[in-house]
Amino acid sequence: MVAVRYETAFKLYPYEKVPEQQSQPVRHPVVIVGGGPVGLALALDLGQKGTPALVLDDHDGAGLGSKAICFAKRTLDIAHRLGASADMVDKGVVWNVGKVFHGDGNLFEFNLLPENGHRHPAFINLQQPYFERFLVERINAAKAEGCDIEIRGRNLVTDVVQHDDHVVVSVDTPDGPYTLEADWLVACDGARSPVRDMMGLDFAGRVFEDNFLIADVKMKADFPTERWFWFEPPFKDSGQSALLHKQPDDIWRIDFQLGWDIDREKEMNPERIRARVDAMLSSQTGTVPDYELFWTSIYTFQCRRMEKFRHNRIFFAGDSAHQVSPFGARGANSGVQDAENLAWKLDLVLKGAAPESLLDTYSTERGFGADENILNSSRATDFMTPKSEISKIFRNAVLDLARDHAFARPMVNSGRLSVPCVYDGFPNFAKDGLQAPDVSRPGAPCPDAPVENGFLLDHLSRGFVLLSLGDVAVGDLDTPVHHLHIADPSPELRARYLGDQAQAVYLIRPDQHVVGRWSGFDAAEIQAAMQIALGKA
Incomplete structure (x- = not known):
């Protein structure tokens, strides 16, 4: 990914020297590497269950830019259990409806939560830095209530060494290096996971030959709070697809599909980005309102995963374990499900209430979830970017039918949006003894x-x-x-x-x-x- 340099949106956990830096290594029950949504959710969940958790992050807070923006109902349900969802929903842009366009025509719209009787909506749009801030605020409140959770900012993990009953972790700080120990270590350190690299582990899968431009645009606009997706959009230089989402603070997320053979430096030129944004806005409103380019980035689709998410006393969660395209909002949402799956199992094992073998089910269950997300993400990419002329003819035929015929609409794939994983047939569940929904x-x-x-x-x-x-x-x-x-x-x-x-x-x-x-x-x-x-x- 090509992006602006790291800047701190919220300085949530500024660096502080701790006595441990001048002592013999201290043993911690759980050490989490990475203070993003997954690592913070895991730490909060463990701490509230009574298991101490230490988070090490190489920065001192949430980075600038939207990154993940779509948080699904299941994620909000988990955040509610942790005591953090109310602020997220209050700040976020609530939406249930999406619209799909082909060229300058509206194909159809869909409602992701048409039934009543749910606390949370299908989705909120909320920039990742806010999601992280609300988790940290809840962590601070939990600490005041007696939970043992600690976040150390600007603590860069430089090495991990496994032993039979613990992991030795080397950390670098502004005051120099120190060493600590962990009964269990969880790597939540992102798609480029340094911990994964330190261990020499594979991260296999597909890298799709396409590039997408993200532009976070700050402006006043009257577009509805819906997900708008275009196949072959009508605005100039927009590529094969485009996406528009509203975020809090008058920020609008726009994605343009650029193709594979591009000059990335040229495409990141602000004037070229503005020309694309101008064309989109003028095609929808007839005018171009005043706006500011708030954050920009170019990314490629990658659908990859580790073979196993547990390696003895080290676990991988979120993007460090699996990576999918952002279309479908399956990255951060599946990562938070990873954290929830692992938290209760680690907690019970550390308390002696469950055997260590229970931890293997984390890898099998969440590996299944990753495969499900990768399959959906790959199918979306193949539909959005046909790989042959025959595939394109089929894709366009489906789009033409979908305009007037409801039966064709489920075949239109603009990114199957995140739904929670169901562990059908897994050995740690009982056979169904009830004829119910x-x-x-x-x-x-x-x-x-x-x-x-x-x-x-x-x-x-x-x-x-x-x-x-x-x-x-x-x-x-x-x-x-x-x-x-x-x-x-x-x-x-x-x-x-x-x-x-x-x-x-x-x-x-x-x-x-x-x-x-x-x-x-x-x-x-x-x-x-x-x-x-x-x-x-």
Whole structure:
């Protein structure tokens, strides 16, 4: 990626010297390398569960520029569990509707959350620096409440060495180097992961022969808060596709597809960028409003992943483990799901409540999620940029049909937008014991729904939860689990969890994925499901 130099948007964790720099190496339960959305979410999740977390970041805060901007409902649900979503939604631009254009014609529009009964929208647009700032503010509040979370800015990790029961981490600072130790280390240090390079690990996949220009434009404009995507846009020098998103603070994100054989230095010339932006704006409004180029960058599509996300005592999460194109908003959103998946497993293993083998399920489950995202991202890229004349004829035929025929619209791929991963058929989930809606089947993340005193997900954040619905009697279990009973489910809760059934019992993991569900209470079945969820079976 070619981009402007790093500048700090928010100085969130300025460098401070710590006593550890002049002492023998100190052992930490979990050390996280990287203070982006994934590393911060992981640290906050661990700290609130009672497991100390130390974050090392080579800068002192969030960088300038939008980077990730689309945060999905599942990410907001996770952030809400961590206590950070309210500020994000208040600041963000809420949207559920997208429009797809071909040339100067409007093909169709779609609504990503047409049903009621959810706390959060399908998406908000929020610049990544704000997302990081709100996580850090919540971390500071959690520390005041007694959580053991520390972020060290301008602490550059220069080497990692694994031993049987710990990792030795070498760190450089403005006051010189020092060494610390970690029971477990998590690399959340981005697509160019220095930790991955230090370990000599592969990052395999496809690099697509295309370049895209990002322009963050600050202006007053009357465009609606929708996702607009053009195939073969009508404005001059716009390439094969373009994308327009509104962000907070009167910032508009514009993407132009430039092609493969380009002069990057020439394309990054502000006057050339302004000519493209002028052409887009004048084609939509007839005039060019005053605007400022706030941030610009050129990127290529890359769909890559590591073979394994766990290497003994070192884990990889987010872009350090997998990388996809930004169309579909699958990068940061899947990374936050990585953090949630890993946090509860590390916490239980460190507390001796689960065997170390449970940590292997992080790699298998989130590797599956990465494969799903890479498949969707690759398909979107191939549709947006046909690789042969026949492919282009097919693509354009689909676009022509989609204008008037609804059956063709699901075949139009302008980036399948991020949805949560469902772990169908994975060994740490029980067989489905209830004929109920697929949306709440074993392996799926719990869909939200209104309950008498708020929303369901508010009550599913206490470790493992046994949820009973309707007139069902629940007995005692040998395994500690929080019991939530809802005798009279709301219509939305009934539609998502019961369907035609009168009653049900659900076992739910700490990351709010359904372990198993049954038509009634069976202590032996539920305890067996708990054992397999903990990796003990």
